[in-house]
Amino acid sequence: MGINLTKGGNAPLGSLQKFTVGMGWDTNETDSGSSFDLxxxxxxxxxxxxxxxxxxxxxxxNLKSPEGCVEHSGDNLDGSGDGDDESIRIDLSKLPNGCExxxxxxxxxxxxxxxxxxxxVRNAFVRVYDPSTNEExxxxxxxxxxxxxxxxxxxxxYIKDGMWKFKAxxxxxxxxxxxxxxxxx
Amino acid sequence: xxxxNLVKGQKIxxxxxxxxxxxxxxxxxxxxxxRGSDDIDLDASCICLDAQKKVVDVIYFGQLxxASGSVIHSGDNLTGEGDGDDEVINVDLxxxxxxxxxxxxxxxxxxxxTFNEVDNCFARLVDKSSKTELCIFKLNEKGSNNAMVMCRIxxxxxxxxxxxxxxxANGRTANDLLPSIIKMY
Numbered sequence: 001m002g003i004n005l006t007k008g009g010n011a012p013l014g015s016l017q018k019f020t021v022g023m024g025w026d027t028n029e030t031d032s033g034s035s036f037d038l039x040x041x042x043x044x045x046x047x048x049x050x051x052x053x054x055x056x057x058x059x060x061x062n063l064k065s066p067e068g069c070v071e072h073s074g075d076n077l078d079g080s081g082d083g084d085d086e087s088i089r090i091d092l093s094k095l096p097n098g099c100e101x102x103x104x105x106x107x108x109x110x111x112x113x114x115x116x117x118x119x120x121v122r123n124a125f126v127r128v129y130d131p132s133t134n135e136e137x138x139x140x141x142x143x144x145x146x147x148x149x150x151x152x153x154x155x156x157x158y159i160k161d162g163m164w165k166f167k168a169x170x171x172x173x174x175x176x177x178x179x180x181x182x183x184x185x
Numbered sequence: 186x187x188x189x190n191l192v193k194g195q196k197i198x199x200x201x202x203x204x205x206x207x208x209x210x211x212x213x214x215x216x217x218x219x220r221g222s223d224d225i226d227l228d229a230s231c232i233c234l235d236a237q238k239k240v241v242d243v244i245y246f247g248q249l250x251x252a253s254g255s256v257i258h259s260g261d262n263l264t265g266e267g268d269g270d271d272e273v274i275n276v277d278l279x280x281x282x283x284x285x286x287x288x289x290x291x292x293x294x295x296x297x298x299t300f301n302e303v304d305n306c307f308a309r310l311v312d313k314s315s316k317t318e319l320c321i322f323k324l325n326e327k328g329s330n331n332a333m334v335m336c337r338i339x340x341x342x343x344x345x346x347x348x349x350x351x352x353x354a355n356g357r358t359a360n361d362l363l364p365s366i367i368k369m370y
Contacts, residue, residue, distance in 0.1 A: 028194075028352065028369050119194030119348065122370065144370075145341060147196040 002127070002136035005155075005168035011138045013128065013157075013164045017092045020131045021104055022084030023154055025124040036116055037109040040086035040154075041177060042070050043184045045101040051184050052098055058088065059177070069094040070102060089131070090157070092164060103156040103169075103184070107177040111150035118146030118172055126154040128166055140168035150176045188309075189320040191336075191349035197320060199278075199310075199338070199345040207345065208279035209313040211259075212290050213270030214335065215305065219327075222302040225294070229272035230359035231256050232289045233281075238367040241285050244274065245359050255280035256288065275313070276338070278345050287339040289350075289366055293332040295357050301327050308335040310347060322349040332356045334366055 003011045013019065027036035044056035044065060051057050055066050060075040073087045088104065104126060108116050118124075124146075127139035140155055149172030156167050173179045189197055199207050214229040230245035233252045242251035249258040259273040276288065290308055300306070309321035322336055330353035337348045354365040 028350075115193055117192070117194040119196050145196065148192060148194065 002129070003138040005138055005140040005166075007140075007143070007168055007170045009140075010165045010167040013137060013166060016128075016130060016137065016164075018090070018131070019128050019137065020087050020089050021126065021128055021155075021157075022087040023104065023106055023124075023126045024083060024085045025106070025121050028120045028122065034110075034114040034116070036114075036121070037075075038085065038106055038121070039075060039109050039177065040072070040088060040104065040106050041180070042072070042088050043103050043105070043180065044070060044096070044099045045103060045184060046098045047100050049101070049184065052096060054185065056096070056099070057181070057185060065096070067094045067096045069096060069099070084127075101156055101158045104154045105151060105177070105180050106154055107151040107180070109176075111176050116150070118149045118152055121146065124152070124154070126168075138166055140170070142170045146172050148174065150174055151179050153180075188318040191320050191322040191347070193322075193349055193351040195322075196346050196348045199319065199347055206279070207312055207319075209275070209277050210319070211273050211275045211311050211313060212336075212338075213273050213307075213309045213311060214290065214292055215269050215271045215307050215309075216292065216303050217305045219302050219304045222298075225298055225302055226296055227271070227292050227294055227298075227303070228358075229258070229274060230291050230293065231258070231274045231276075232291065232359050232363070232366065233285045234287045234289060234366075235284050236286045238287075240363060241282070243359050252285055252288075253280065253282050255282070269307075270309075278338075287337050287370070289337045290335045291332060291354075291359050291362055291366075292335060293356060293358060293362070297331050297357060299329045299331050300333060300353065301329060303327070306333065306335075308349075310338075320347055322351065324351050326351065326353075328353045330355050332362055334362060334369055337370060339370075 041059035063072040124142040129136045218225040233242040244251040306324040
């Protein structure tokens with residue numbers, strides 16, 4: 001049983017070098033209307049909070065960072081099933097120079113035309129686990145208090161005093177994935 | 186406080202600006218027959234659920250008062266307060282029993298007419314003391330369903346919030362909708 005984080009909280013990752021950041025969610029079932037497609041992405045940021053390069057923005061069209069430090073499991077189109085809906089593998093031994101933070105976001109694909117938002121998403125979580133043992137290191141349940149946001153920053157990995165930590169963020173924005181691209185690129 | 190036009194999925198706080206608490210409100214629900222359709226006979230209901238999404242009470246045309254008298258349905262063919270409302274359900278939020286977490290407002294067609302025959306469907310929440318409309322959710326979709334789960338008033342961290350749902354469902358009475366409702370939030 002790992003650490004349960006609440007919004008704003010953080011936990012150290014200890015000596016863990018290879019781990020998986022799993023993200024999951026359920027969408028509110030309706031008898032008609034468009035299906036939901038939520039996408040997890042990661043931005044590998046430098047000390048100024050900008051991506052190292054466009055290749056360090058990991059999403060469904062760029063699944064792996066050049067050094068192999070961050071690798072996306074691929075797009076899950078419908079969010080069905082228990083457990084992680086999308087996951088991102090991290091190998092800190094392959095961390096490129098200058099990367100001080102990796103932030104994890106989830107956005108609703110095509111939210112505007114499908115008239116969808118995080119008010120219709122529940123049971124969202126992010127967790128860090130060791131894939132070799134399946135042992136969960138930490139988990140953050142985001143709660144259900146989102147509304148018209150179409151993009152949510154779930155959490156971030158950051159280095160402090162030589163130690164990697166994970167911080168629970170849970171901040172929502174409008175504007176979908178583009179919002180984060182504008183912010184970090 | 187001007188009215189908020191809610192979009193599907195949106196959640197807003199029902200705290201008054203400055204921190205006051207609402208108590209006496211009513212939910213006005215309205216609809217029109219679509220052009221070319223016959224008169225439409227719809228029924229508004231309020232389903233009270235506890236934290237485990239178990240039904241505590243159902244307030245509908247067959248039982249006009251419930252939740253220890255804190256929810257009172259005005260019945261059909263209203264006149265007076267609330268222009269345009271076809272049915273009104275009064276709620277004293279301060280008296281809703283503590284075990285009730287959610288008040289779900291639905292519109293059903295007892296005769297099985299579908300929402301393809303309905304126009305201008307809305308749910309609006311009005312503060313009775315100031316006669317102020319707090320928010321309105323105007324449905325902009327149609328469908329072959331004969332029921333619509335319009336919105337939900339729910340407790341969150343000790344205060345009441347409103348969540349626009351607009352989820353189609355099927356059932357001639359509010360009770361028929363329960364299996365769908367528990368998947369909606």
